Structure formats: C-alpha cells, structure tokens
Amino acid sequence: MRWQARLVFCSAIATLVSVLYATTATTLLKSLEKVEIEDTYQNVEGFLDAFAQTQADFSLRVADWAMWDDTYQFVQDSNKEYIEINITPESIQNIQINAAVFLNTKNHIVYSAEFDLTTNQKVGIPKSLNQYIATHKQLLQHSSFDSSISGVIALPQGLMLIASRPIIDSKAEGPIRGTLIFGRYLDKTKIDILAKKSRLNLTLYGLNQVLPPDFQTALASLSQTQTIFIRPINDSLIAGYILLTDIDNQPIAILRTEQPRTIYLQGINSLRYLFLLLVLIGLAFAGVTLPLLERLILLRFDRQEREERYHAVVTQASEGIFLIDAQSKVLLEANTALQSLLGYTATEILQLTLYDIIVGDRQQIDTDLQQISAKDSNFTREYKYQRQDGSLIDVEASAIQILYNEKAAFCIVVRDITDRKKVEMALRESEQRLSWQASHDSLTGLVNRREFEQCLVSALNSAKNEGINHAVCYVDVDQFKIINDTCGHAAGDHLLRKVSNLFQNRLRKTDVLARLGGDEFGIIFYECSLEEATQITEALRQQLNEFPFIWKEKVFSVSASIGVVAINADTPDLASVLSAADAACYAAKNKGRNRVNVYQPNDREIAQQRGEMQWVSQIPKALEENRFCLFYQEIAPLIGGNHQQHYEILLRLKDENGQIVPPMAFIPAAERYNLMHLIDRWVISTLFAHLAQSSTIDDTIYAVNVSAASINDDSFIDFVQVQFAHYQIPPSSICFEITETLAIANLSQAVVFIQKLKNLGCYFALDDFGSGMSSFAYLKSLPVDYLKIDGSLVKDIVQDAIAYSMVEAISRVATVMELQTIAEFVENDAIQEKLRNLPVDYAQGYGISKPKPLV
Numbered sequence: 001m002r003w004q005a006r007l008v009f010c011s012a013i014a015t016l017v018s019v020l021y022a023t024t025a026t027t028l029l030k031s032l033e034k035v036e037i038e039d040t041y042q043n044v045e046g047f048l049d050a051f052a053q054t055q056a057d058f059s060l061r062v063a064d065w066a067m068w069d070d071t072y073q074f075v076q077d078s079n080k081e082y083i084e085i086n087i088t089p090e091s092i093q094n095i096q097i098n099a100a101v102f103l104n105t106k107n108h109i110v111y112s113a114e115f116d117l118t119t120n121q122k123v124g125i126p127k128s129l130n131q132y133i134a135t136h137k138q139l140l141q142h143s144s145f146d147s148s149i150s151g152v153i154a155l156p157q158g159l160m161l162i163a164s165r166p167i168i169d170s171k172a173e174g175p176i177r178g179t180l181i182f183g184r185y186l187d188k189t190k191i192d193i194l195a196k197k198s199r200l201n202l203t204l205y206g207l208n209q210v211l212p213p214d215f216q217t218a219l220a221s222l223s224q225t226q227t228i229f230i231r232p233i234n235d236s237l238i239a240g241y242i243l244l245t246d247i248d249n250q251p252i253a254i255l256r257t258e259q260p261r262t263i264y265l266q267g268i269n270s271l272r273y274l275f276l277l278l279v280l281i282g283l284a285f286a287g288v289t290l291p292l293l294e295r296l297i298l299l300r301f302d303r304q305e306r307e308e309r310y311h312a313v314v315t316q317a318s319e320g321i322f323l324i325d326a327q328s329k330v331l332l333e334a335n336t337a338l339q340s341l342l343g344y345t346a347t348e349i350l351q352l353t354l355y356d357i358i359v360g361d362r363q364q365i366d367t368d369l370q371q372i373s374a375k376d377s378n379f380t381r382e383y384k385y386q387r388q389d390g391s392l393i394d395v396e397a398s399a400i401q402i403l404y405n406e407k408a409a410f411c412i413v414v415r416d417i418t419d420r421k422k423v424e425m426a427l428r429e430s431e432q433r434l435s436w437q438a439s440h441d442s443l444t445g446l447v448n449r450r451e452f453e454q455c456l457v458s459a460l461n462s463a464k465n466e467g468i469n470h471a472v473c474y475v476d477v478d479q480f481k482i483i484n485d486t487c488g489h490a491a492g493d494h495l496l497r498k499v500s501n502l503f504q505n506r507l508r509k510t511d512v513l514a515r516l517g518g519d520e521f522g523i524i525f526y527e528c529s530l531e532e533a534t535q536i537t538e539a540l541r542q543q544l545n546e547f548p549f550i551w552k553e554k555v556f557s558v559s560a561s562i563g564v565v566a567i568n569a570d571t572p573d574l575a576s577v578l579s580a581a582d583a584a585c586y587a588a589k590n591k592g593r594n595r596v597n598v599y600q601p602n603d604r605e606i607a608q609q610r611g612e613m614q615w616v617s618q619i620p621k622a623l624e625e626n627r628f629c630l631f632y633q634e635i636a637p638l639i640g641g642n643h644q645q646h647y648e649i650l651l652r653l654k655d656e657n658g659q660i661v662p663p664m665a666f667i668p669a670a671e672r673y674n675l676m677h678l679i680d681r682w683v684i685s686t687l688f689a690h691l692a693q694s695s696t697i698d699d700t701i702y703a704v705n706v707s708a709a710s711i712n713d714d715s716f717i718d719f720v721q722v723q724f725a726h727y728q729i730p731p732s733s734i735c736f737e738i739t740e741t742l743a744i745a746n747l748s749q750a751v752v753f754i755q756k757l758k759n760l761g762c763y764f765a766l767d768d769f770g771s772g773m774s775s776f777a778y779l780k781s782l783p784v785d786y787l788k789i790d791g792s793l794v795k796d797i798v799q800d801a802i803a804y805s806m807v808e809a810i811s812r813v814a815t816v817m818e819l820q821t822i823a824e825f826v827e828n829d830a831i832q833e834k835l836r837n838l839p840v841d842y843a844q845g846y847g848i849s850k851p852k853p854l855v
Contacts, residue, residue: 013282021278025271032267036238037230044228044240044257047198054194058184059150059163061095066165066180067172074111075104075167075178083111089120098160099129099183102167107140110178128155129183136247140179142166151247152186159186159206159244159253186253201258207251214239215254222254236261320395320414322349323404326373329354332404338414341395343388359384359392372399372410382417394421441515443493444500452514452522456567457574459524463567470567471525471533472577474585475503475540478559478593480519483549485748491551492519495558502547506540522581530566530598537562537596545594559594561585566599586672619666619675623682627654630686634849635703635822635842638835646842648703648737649687650851651679676707681719688727690854703735703765708742711753721760731761735786739767744778754783765822770810779813787814789840791825798830811838 065071074082087100092115101112112125132153133139139149142165150163160183167178184190186204195202205211211219214233218241221229229241238261244253320338324331334349342349342357358365360383372379380398387393399412439451447455459470477499484492496519503513503521512524525533541560549556563584571577580599588597622628628651635646653661670676683704691702710716724731736757743750743766754764765786766779770793779787789810796803807823814821823835826845835843 010286013286017278017282021271021275024274028267028271029264032263033232036232036261036263039263040230040238040240040257040259041228043198043200043259044230044242047194047200047202047255047257048242050194050198054197055150055161055163058161058182059148059165061097062163062165062180062182063148065095065182066167067170069170071102071167071180072169072174072177075102078110087111087113087122089115089122092122093117093120095182096184097182098185099125099181101125101129101133101181101183102178103133103140103181104178105176107137107179126155126157128157129160133181138247139164139181142176142179145172145176149247152244152252153183153246154206154208154252157185159204160184161186161190162247198257203256203258204253205255206253211254215241215256218256219243219254222251224249224251232261232264233258235264238264320416322412322414323402324354324410324412325404326369326401326408326410329369332409341387341393341414341416342385348388357385359386369399369410373401373408385414394418444497444515446500446504446521447512447514449514449516449522452512452516452524453574453578455512455514455524456577459526459567460571460574460577463571464569467569468527469529471528471530471564472567472581473523473525473533473537473562473564474516474581475521475523475537476561476585476589477519477521477544478561478589479556480558483551483556483558485746487551487554494551495549498547498549499544499558499560502544503540506536506543530564533566534564534596534598537564541594541596561588561593562596563588564596564598619670619679622653623678627656628652628679628682628686629654629660630683630690630854631851632702632854633844633851635844636848637841638823638832638843639839639841645700646703646735647700648844649683649705649854651683651705671707671709674709677709677713677716680705680707680710680716684720684723687854688723688729691729691733692727701733701735701763703737705737705767708746711738711742711746711749717753717756720757724760731757732763735763735765737765737767737788740769740790743782747778747781751781751783758783768824770806776813779817784819786820786822786842788822788824788844791823791845794823794831794835794845795825795827797834804834807835807840808838811840 070082070086073079092100096117097115098117099112099114102110104110109130112130114123114125114129115121116123132155139162142149145166145168147166148163149165150161153160153162162181162183164179164181166176167180168174168176191202191204205215207219214231218229218231218239222241222243224243224245227243230238231241232238237258240257242255242257243251244255246252317335318337320335320341322331322334322338330353331350334344334346336346339346339349344352355362355365368379368381378398378400380396382394382396384392385395394417396415396417397412399410402409402411439447441448456472459472462468463470477495480492480495483495496515499521500513500515503523507513507523508525510526511528512522512526514522514524516522523537525536528536541562545557545559547558549558563581563586565577565580565584567577584597584599588595591597631650631652632647633650635648637644637646651663651667653663653666655661667676670679687702687704723729736754738750738754758764763786764784765788766782766784767788768790769779769787770790787810789807793803793807797807798804811821820841822842822844823831823840824844826832826835826843827847829847831845832843832847
C-alpha cells in the first residue's frame, strides 16, 4: 500500500510539473512577444519622430536662405556675384544639400545646380528633378510668407529629401519674389546618420528597386493606413518595417529597423531555470510530503485513542471547558466543572447556546468569534457569564477554533476570576485615590501647588499660541497665624476649609482654585481680563472681610492680601508670573493688608519685592562660598561698676565683586523666604569657631541676634548645645538678642525659647525695646537680662523731652525689674551725658565705637 501511494503521488507531481511548465511557457512567451513587439513599435515610432525632425531641420535651412535679402535681390536681377559669393563648396557642405533650384515669380528657373558632396564638385541639375518640379506645381504654390513644403521624392538617381520655401525679404514685408527648393539624397551616409540618431539598425529600399523577400512580405502587410509592420526575423533579431510616402502621399520606399530579441532570449533562459526549479520543487515536495502522507495514515489510526484521552482530561479538569458549534453556537460538550460553575445539569447545559451564557451585545460576541477564527493563537478575554439562578459571575475565557467531527467548532476554557476582580477593583480605587492625593490638598480638597502650576503652564501656552488673556492671583490670609497660635491647629484647619468653601462659591466653573501651602491660595481666571479678575478678587476680599470666624465662642475677623497678575502673550514663563503674583501679594501686605494689589511692572514696591526675591538664590550661594562675614561693635558701660566687656556681633555680606553689602539689603529677603535660620546657624558656628581660637573670651559677652525662624525651629536649641560642646565655649559668654516685636508676636514660643537657652547659662536681651505699642504689658512675661532701648528714642533725647521721658520710663521699669539697659544709636557725648543721668547702664553707637571686622 505504501509503494502504491508513492507511485500515485510521484505521477501526480510529474504531471503537475509538466502542466505548470507548459502553461507558464505559453503564457510567458506570448507575453514576452507582445512586450517585444510593443518595444519595437516604440523604437520605430522613435525613428519616425527623428525622421520628422530631420525634415523640419532641413526645411529651416531652406527658410534661412529664402528669407535673405541677397536671395530676394538675386531672383530679381540674377546677379552672378550672389552665386560666386554664396553658392560655394563650403556653404554647400555646411547645409548638406545635393540640389538647389531658384525660381522667380513666373516659376522660371533663375539658377539650378546639383552638388556632389563626396567630391565637393558642382554638376548640372538632373533633368529628372526639373521634370519633377515642372509636374508638381504644388512645390511652387506658396500663398503666405511662412508657407513650407517638404517630403521625400523618388528620382532615378535615388530617394531625395526635398524642401520648398517662398523667397521673401528679411523683414517679411515685401511680396513673394519666387521659390527656393533644396534637395538632399537619402543615401547610405544619410541613413547611417539617421540610424545613429535613432540608435537603430536601418535598411532603406525604394519601391522601384528589387526588394528582398522579408521586405516583400512586409510590403504586402503595409498600407497608407498601416505604415508600421513588426515581425521576428529569427530567434535573435526582430524587425520593424515602415512605408515611406512622397509629398503626394504615395508609397515610394520601405525602411527596416532591426534590434536584438533581448527580452525573448531572457524569457527562454528564464523558462529553462523555471523548469529546473519546478523539478527541484517537485523532488523536494515529494521528499517532504511522502513521509507526511505516511504519517497521516498512521495518525488516522491514532485519532480514536487521542479523542479518548481528550475526553478523560476535559472531564477531570478543574476549569470549565466546553465546545460550541461554529455555525449555530449551540453547546456540543461541557465538562463537569462548567456545569458546577453555572449551576446546570449535563442535560440542561447542552440545550443552551453561547448567547444564553454570555452577558453582552450579541454583535460583539460574533465579532470575538470572528477574531478567534482569524487568529492561529489563543484568544483570551474577560466576560460576565449568567448562571442558572440569574446571578452573574466574572470569568476569563480562552478560546481556539478546532475541528469537531469534521466540522468547525470553538473550544472555550473558562476560569472564575471573581476574587481577582475584587482585588483589581480595590487597586483601581487605591490608584484613583493616590492620583487624587497627588494633585489635591488633603485638608481643603482643592488642587495643590503642583497641579496649580501645571494648569498655569497650560494657561501660558494658550496665551502665547492662541492670544487668550487670563489672570492669576495669590491670596494670603492675614490673621491666620494669630488664630492658629491662639486657638490651635484645629481652628486653623477649620478656617482654611471655610475660606476655600467661600472662595469656591464665588468663582466660575472654569476657574482654578488651589491651596499653595499654609495660608496661601492661588486662583487662575481662564479667559478673563485683568479688570474683570480684579473685580472678582475684590468681591472675594470683601466677602472674606465680612465673614465672622467663630471658634469656641470667640469671634475673629478675617481678611486677605491679594496680588493679581495678567497673563497674556507677553508673559515670559511660569517662574516670572509666579514671582509677579507673589510680589504683588507681598506689596498688598506691606500696604496694610486686607487689600487687592494689581501687579504693574513699574511699581516701586513690587520692584523692591522682586529685588528681594533675587536674594533667594544668592543667599544659599553666599553661604556655600563663605562670603558672609562677621563684624563686632563695642557696648560700652556708662556706670562705673560695669567692667565686663560687651560686644554685639553684626553680619555683613561680600558680593561676588568683594564689596560689602549692608544687612538690610538681604535680611528682609532672608526673613521673607525662610532663609534666616540658615544664616543664624552660620553666624553661631562661625563665631564659636573664632572664639575657640581666641584668648580673650574670659569675662566678655558677645551678643548674637536670633530670628523668628530660629525661635520657631524646634531643633535650633539642640544645634546651639552641640556648638557649645564642640567648641568648648562657655554659655555665659553669649547673649542672644530678639526684637521686642518678634517676642510679642510669638510670646508663648519666645518665653519657652528664652528659658531653654537661659537654662544653658546664656544671657538674653530684648532688642529695639520701646518701638512697640504694649512693651511694658508683655515685659514681665519675658525672662530677659537686658533691655536694648530702641535707637529712634535715644537719638532725640537731647532736644526732645518726650523721647527723654520715654527712655527715662524704660530705665525706671528696668531698675524695678532688675534688668540692665543698653541704649542704641549713641552718636555723641551729649547723648552719653543724658543717658548717665537717667541712668542707663550701657551705650552702643558710632559715638562709642564703629563696627569692626571680627577677623
């Protein structure tokens, strides 16, 4: 049986190869012959175009002579000078003519001659040409100046290219004075020129000559309507035949073009390779297929065994498995796991179709099945299946198309993914929550600074690209810190939520409200003019000012300082608009708070604020490059019992050019932008390092200023302790100074701060005392050692009795509280004398000593 199968199979392969080769050879050769004929036809047409161009060029040469004034005069007076000068061997060679005939208006020949271009000799005009001209009057009939007659004529001497033109003057104004006729024999030389120009092998025979057999065959097929005939000459050459006609449109010659049959020969070679390829493919196919055929015979007997194993695996599988008919979608088989999953019996489930099980659009189900049919790999998708009791269950179904009883079917494996879907839902909710938290403030629910800046970038882009104007504002709640410090963080948080709700109720849906941090809010007014934004923010400010904040029966008034900035096509970038908004808001606070300030580029206060902002980058850089430096100023005793040396440490900054910058140029910026705590630490560590190397530290007190940032820094005291321990500096040699306004504004925090440092052994001074409104009321709560009387009072005590009385009052209170006093701005001896009489303990100022570098 195996040998019979092999014989039949090999015979079929041989027959198939033969049929394929014969069909391909016939089709290919016919196609190639057609292409070859078309190619030859195009070459013949190319020759005709070249021949037509030759005629046109020849006619133009005649025109050059016929429109010459000398020729115009010659046909009238027959002067010999024209012939002697112009009809020369050189000119005849130049225009390549064999005959020239000049005729006057009466068609009488004025001059005629024939030229042998080989010998360059002039001979008599042939009678045959004169007779042809005489019998073909159309050569002499020119009705217009641009008339032209050209073509080929047959003479006994051979074929001649002839052209006729009217003789006129060069301006084409005078009447026609005659006719000029030139002739050129189409001899072998001219034919070779045409062959070179058209790139073809050319052979020309006149019809009055004896024609070769192939020319005779072609002539029988040519006519005035079919002037081109193509036929192969042999296996190597193919020829195209052209019938040439004279000026009377009568056949006079036949021309043959020849070209090699390159396309045909390539086709023959291709067929040889094709035959070899088909034989090789047949052998290879037989070598591969015969073993496969034998395996198919064996597989047929193995099929039943595999089906039995399949049913055993499906029945015992823990996943639901079922087969459906590809046409009817009816369930053909379903294992026990699927029956349990859906709650059907074995009989009930086989009554269902796929549409009864899957919940969803029927068209989508059909689309999925079509996709399964089109793919070779498994198809997997999640569905909701309906159970027998009507409940739904999430499943993941994998399907593939198979043959079942010789019919198309789908095998579907179902997994219960209910638990996984619950986990995915929890993860999705968690991701959404995290995404929301990343872009929103958790306290107020508003967008945060990061999201606000992204929205602001979009607004800037639309302003630049589309010319849409927007506005942005910074809002700073004025009384927030007081409420937060006196009532606690819970009250502060409640206030911030109230403020955000109040703002949201007044803004448009298109506007963006954000909490930028602390008590600062930002608003983007989309597609809003600066005037309209100012009106809205003014209404927000007024409404907030009228809003009574109540916390535990305490009522607080709330206000806000607001800076407004326009966003337009000229706005440079995000940093500039944020800087401008912050500067405008800060200017509003400086002007007394509870107001709206519109940013103007030429506003002096805003310019000052933006100038301070430049220090934000310069101060950290100066710290890194160690360009800060310490000065000291003596605090001299005014009363004889005070012998301890006392100095105040002053801070200066060297700019990048080495020039000294006064502290008031950068201290406000450092305070504003939370950089003072860095400066305080630098001052302490630098001073302590210097004192550790000094031998004059004993019995000397050095006063060091401390900022609000350090007072509010829980780690500052730990830092000071570490510095004392590291440099072995006695705490009793250091006196820390804080301003009266700072102490009063942070009273509870200041008291704790002062007490902790005094516990270390340090002294404390209350700086600028007397500049506040309630100094005495708070003084008894502050455990300080020195009162530094504000210089604005001290400098006027000589001529101002009120100033003198205020300083006197401070001195008396200090004496009662057992505090020592230090007067600032002591500029001369008269002030010193007044201070001694009060008495004041110490004096500081240019009248005592000017600041000097510490190092």
